[in-house]
Amino acid sequence: MxxxxxxxxxxxxxxxxxxxxxxxxxxxxxxxxxxxxxxxxxxxxxxxxxxxxxxxxxxxxxxxxxxxxxxxxxxxxxxxxxxxxxxxxxxxxxxxxxxxxxxxxxxNWEVFPDSKSTLEKCSSLKLQLGVVSNFDNRLEAILRGCGLLSHFDFLLTSEAAGVEKPHAAIFERAMRKCGVPPTSIVHVGDHYAKDYVASRSVGIHGYLLDRTNNSEGRDVPKEHRLSSLDELPARLKQHMDECS
Missing domain, CATH: 1.10.150.720 (Haloacid dehalogenase-like hydrolase)
Structure with a gap:
């Protein structure tokens, strides 16, 4: 199960x-x-x-x-x-x-059209949201200014963590913040190695966001690949329904 x-x-x-x-x-x-x-x-x-x-x-x-x-x-x-x-x-x-x-x-930043609606739909599924990003400590101010900060329960930047993706340590630190096993966590990102491969290597359900049909990561199964964030909520709901 x-x-x-x-x-x-x-x-x-x-x-x-x-x-x-x-x-x-x-x-x-x-x-x-x-x-x-x-x-x-x-x-x-x-x-x-x-x-x-x-x-x-x-x-x-x-x-x-x-x-x-x-x-x-x-x-x-x-x-x-x-x-x-x-x-x-x-x-x-x-x-x-x-x-x-x-x-x-x-x-100086542009929010993708599918970002806010997807975050809202994920929250409506009673899922908690966090950030794991190779970013410096300006990230909180940027997300606040872009109207996204309120969606997240925590932010973990590589500057604050002292280690960056794809190192397992930053995901392990995020898992401790979540307080659940990796099989209860999904990670979404656009980088094949730093997001998809790295998250799945520690047992997290990694999804690769591929907005431009990039050739990298062709070995990623279609069920793990997203061409738009709009596709994510239905995938998550299906997973949740299979667990109920």
Whole structure:
């Protein structure tokens, strides 16, 4: 007999919401306010290089090296603009601070059309909801600003946990917060390895959200794959009915 479901855990970025416009465009908007004229494509490429480098050298916002999210992002922003021939240290610090604050605001984020209704339907099934996200500690403010925070019983960011997906430890910490066995928990996310494979490796029912029919994770059974969050409540209800 299947164990009743009690919790749904959620990834956030590119699952419930996404950046409203490209990083290059938003960084260029900030540079323009400082009197600089930069090309979004160049800035976007520079950002990707800076992000990859810092993620490799200082994974998970550098928590293990004594950094925090703001310090880590400040370094990424400065490295991005430095590659685009911006060298004034005061200007770099100002833009880094402004962008860190800007990305804390709801204006820079877009909630997917199916997010709120799906969260509401999951709650109506008497399921509790939590977040497990490779995000820094701005997440609470972002979800509040986007009108999503009230749906969740807890938020667990990788910065706060000190470990990031796909490591099992962050899911194990989430399970302790839920207080139920993994077979009573569902996890929903858009990343094949970090969300789907990682959650299922600890016994959680993982669902892969694949809005764009991505080729990654073709081995995922169709019953574990979602093309839209709208499909989730019916899947959960079916599971719950089979347990009753």
């Amino acid at each position: 299947r164990v009743p479901l009690r919790w749904v855990l959620w990834d956030v970025k590119d699952t419930l919401l996404r950046v409203r416009s490209s990083v290059g465009e938003q960084y260029c908007d900030e540079a323009k306010r400082m009197g600089l004229s930069l090309a979004p494509a160049e800035v976007d490429a520079a950002f990707r290089r800076a992000f990859r480098h810092h993620s490799s050298q200082f994974p998970n916002y550098g928590v293990a090296q004594g950094m925090d999210g703001q310090t880590w992002w400040t370094a990424v922003v400065k490295a991005t603009f430095s590659q685009c021939r911006v060298s004034d240290p005061v200007l770099l610090s100002t833009m880094a601070l402004n962008l860190y604050q800007n990305f804390s605001n709801a204006e």
